[in-house]
């Protein structure tokens with residue numbers, strides 16, 4: 269058996285905006301092939317963390333790397349990562365197919381090499397028939413599916429997903445969950461931020477809970493759940509989340 273390698277590493281990662289500390293001295297070590305659920309209340313610093321890890325925002329302090337590449341090295345990082353941001357970058361005037369081809373071009377990847385994978389994913393997500401329509405006429409769900417495929421079609425080693433099932437109907441959300449598991453099974457790492465805790469319970473191997481920019485708990489979902497409500501057998505991840513983010517100092521042993 270080969271030793272697991274670290275896909276995402278953050279050391280004292282900090283981002284301040286004026287007097288606001290969005291991310292506060294964050295340490296992370298996420299192993300390859302893991303689905304890491306990144307949770308936290310609104311404004312906890314999840315998006316800012318993902319933006320630093322993908323090189324979109326410079327940290328004020330600390331450092332991070334993805335697949336061994338420093339996150340400040342955006343050019344190198346582009347080959348390693350796929351990002352589905354909160355507000356996906358799509359061009360209204362393009363068709364879905366042109367958008368996917370454009371995304372491949374941007375990464376200097378030949379469309380022919382990713383087309384089979386991309387089109388298979390579109391087929392499973394029930395998007396294939398809409399690929400030759402312009403994105404301006406897409407529903408929110410269609411746009412979200414396109415943005416997801418664009419983020420992962422080049423088979424990146426590490427995938428960052430911010431609310432990936434946003435706007436998806438239950439069938440599409442289920443397909444997308446299974447695609448995320450397929451991605452992880454192929455030894456890629458998935459860093460998943462979502463408020464939909466049952467999704468995290470279902471597919472995450474590890475969970476990190478962020479509160480006010482600080483990591484207040486980390487572990488497998490079952491472990492966090494087991495510690496919630498004094499060990500009550502019917503506690504779930506939502507109970508754990510509410511407890512941890514209601515009393516973060518207790519979680520940190522203060």
Ligand SMILES: Nc1ncnc2c1ncn2[C@@H]1O[C@H](COP(=O)(O)OP(=O)(O)OP(=O)(O)O)[C@@H](O)[C@H]1O
Nearest residue numbers: 285288289290308309310311312313314315316317
């Ligand atoms: N560009 C910016 N300028 C100033 N403050 C910012 C900026 N981006 C984020 N912040 C602040 O940093 C903090 C963390 O925001 P962030 O968007 O990272 O949280 P989040 O956990 O992703 O929240 P949500 O769940 O609502 O998406 C908030 O207080 C936010 O107002």
